[in-house]
Amino acid sequence: MDNVHGFDGDLNSGLIDGVDDEPVVDEPKLEIGSDERRMHVRAYNHWVSLLGGRAYPSIEDLDPANIADFGPHAVLLDFSRGVEDPVIAYLGSALRAECDLDSSVTLISQVPSRSLLSRLTDHYLQIIANRAPIGFEAEFVSQRGFNTMYRGILMPFSSDEDTIDFIYGVINWKELVDAELQAQLDAEVQAAVRAAPPRATTAPIWADGPSAEREEADDTAGADTDEDETRSPAGPAANLADQLMLAQQTAAAVRAADTRTRSTLYRALGRAHDFAAAADRDPGSYEALLDAAGITLQLRAPMTPVVKLVFGADYDKTRLTEYAAVLGYARRMAVPTGGLGDFLDAFDGGIKGVVKAERALRQPAAKPKPDRRIALARKPVLASFALETGVPVGDYVVLLARSGTNGEVQVVASIGDAGLTEKAIRAAG
Incomplete structure (x- = not known):
């Protein structure tokens, strides 16, 4: 049965809010x-x-x-x-x-x-x-x-x-080939690989598909290390454009209806995080990729261009903002390359929790409210006279007065409303 992964419309609505309820899909080996x-x-x-x-x-x-x-x-x-x-x-x-x-x-x-x-x-x-x-x-x-x-x-x-x-x-x-011959070939290949000296990874593979999560297990069993992009996608010989497409193809699965799972999204964000780290090491190539895609570099929001490159500039704006917040927090917390998936798994609340934490850190500290009573206490006394108000010594009271002849002020009432008193203090301060 076919199991094809690619863009399948913008079907990501509710992805963040409902991600904890999504079932994990076991992907076939390919x-x-x-x-x-x-x-x-x-x-x-x-x-x-x-x-x-x-x-x-x-x-x-x-x-x-x-x-x-x-x-x-x-x-x-x-x-x-x-x-x-x-x-x-x-x-x-x-x-x-x-x-x-x-x-x-x-x-x-x-x-x-x-x-x-x-x-x-x-x-x-x-x-x-x-x-x-x-x-x-x-x-x-x-x-x-x-x-x-x-x-x-x-x-x-x-x-x-x-x-x-x-x-x-x-x-x-x-x-x-048929199962019997395949088993024989597998045994011969594994024996040959075990006998060969280890080789360094030279290049990442292209895309993310149904076998992406299984490739690490295949490599430990003796598979060709040239295909080990899952463990070391940012090797020294890796091309930044190739890494971008690797991340883009992982993100493509997020938009496909049949792969809208938490593990798929975590893997896509992990690839985007790894690409961002590689872009830091090769800023010239990164700027060239942004220019080719018509995306502007944003100094105040450095992760937004990254998620636009990976998920597409026409992707849901709310999701792009949330994904950029996740990558920004991962950078702030110095999450290592290849480690974002585990970081999100361990974080309380997953993606939603990380977005909340990042937004809290971005929120500027509230300025302390000035104590207007202190400023009011320094003002000179304009007049002093005895009047029973029932207010403790040193506290404030609102007096209602009318203007009389020859500059006389005639107090007609004292008002014990606390809200009105606070408004008067703010106005006077």
């Missing part, structure tokens, strides 16, 4: 190699390189037939004639061969439902709704009857810099 993951990093970086300060790259700048790296695994959808049944403007040779499609297939409606291409095209409406790239990975039984794991990314293009009327997708896949 292992796709680093080459498949890095292909999507390169595809995304190519999309970013074509932005040129615009909201979406121009379709005129895309030449899918001449991208040797991932072009054979790509498809270009044309929505200029409507979104109901877009035209397949380009289909890469490897993807066409895998799906066994000939040149007569030119519309989405003609794509076989159990083909690999349908796995990619099933998500095109999501990207139009969310107006941003989406990534996903899943496992399904192909039309040839083979269990196939795949990973895809969809990226928007425009002909007028405003309307999304083209979508460029890249997908990679691998077929699973």
Whole structure:
């Protein structure tokens, strides 16, 4: 059964208030190699390189037939004639061969439902709704009857810099062998890894998907350390743009209806926290990413641009503010890289508690109220006469007087109202 993760509309309403009541979803194990993951990093970086300060790259700048790296695994959808049944403007040779499609297939409606291409095209409406790239990975039984794991990314293009009327997708896949042969291969690989000297992590993997939480366990069992982005996403060779996309793809799961869980949100905020730490070490690249996204650096709210980069500038403003408060408090408390998830788990009230604590620290200290009675006691006495008021010596009383002839003041009543007396003291002070 498919288990695809990507943007699925802004379905995060109630995420903070109801997060303690969300069930924890056990995500299926999915292992796709680093080459498949890095292909999507390169595809995304190519999309970013074509932005040129615009909201979406121009379709005129895309030449899918001449991208040797991932072009054979790509498809270009044309929505200029409507979104109901877009035209397949380009289909890469490897993807066409895998799906066994000939040149007569030119519309989405003609794509076989159990083909690999349908796995990619099933998500095109999501990207139009969310107006941003989406990534996903899943496992399904192909039309040839083979269990196939795949990973895809969809990226928007425009002909007028405003309307999304083209979508460029890249997908990679691998077929699973039968269980007996897989067990034999696993045993041989683990034995070979145990016998090999340890290697340093060289690069993070691309995206966050159903297997993200399982990868740490896989690594301790002897998996290839090149895929260990979960433990060390900010290694010395990590590229800041790659780290950003890793955080963005984790955040994408937060917006998907079927992964709206506390663990998913904590993991997304953890990746955003790690990205913020990496941005501190590489401010030049960080400013370049902000410029490319059209986001302004805010000195008074330094975490707001970070959450806008990770979750999207068009994300719910209330959530962005809360997430920025979480990252700000984590920085204030010197939470280490990779440690925000545990920090939130241990914090009383979770995200809501952290937001409350951060806002309390930002609240300026209340200024002490001046004691107006002290100031009033220093004022000179204008007149003194005997009058029974029932007020203790040294306290104040309001007298009602009228003006008489020759400057005479005629007291007609004493008023024992405490509220009125306080107002008179404030006025006199």
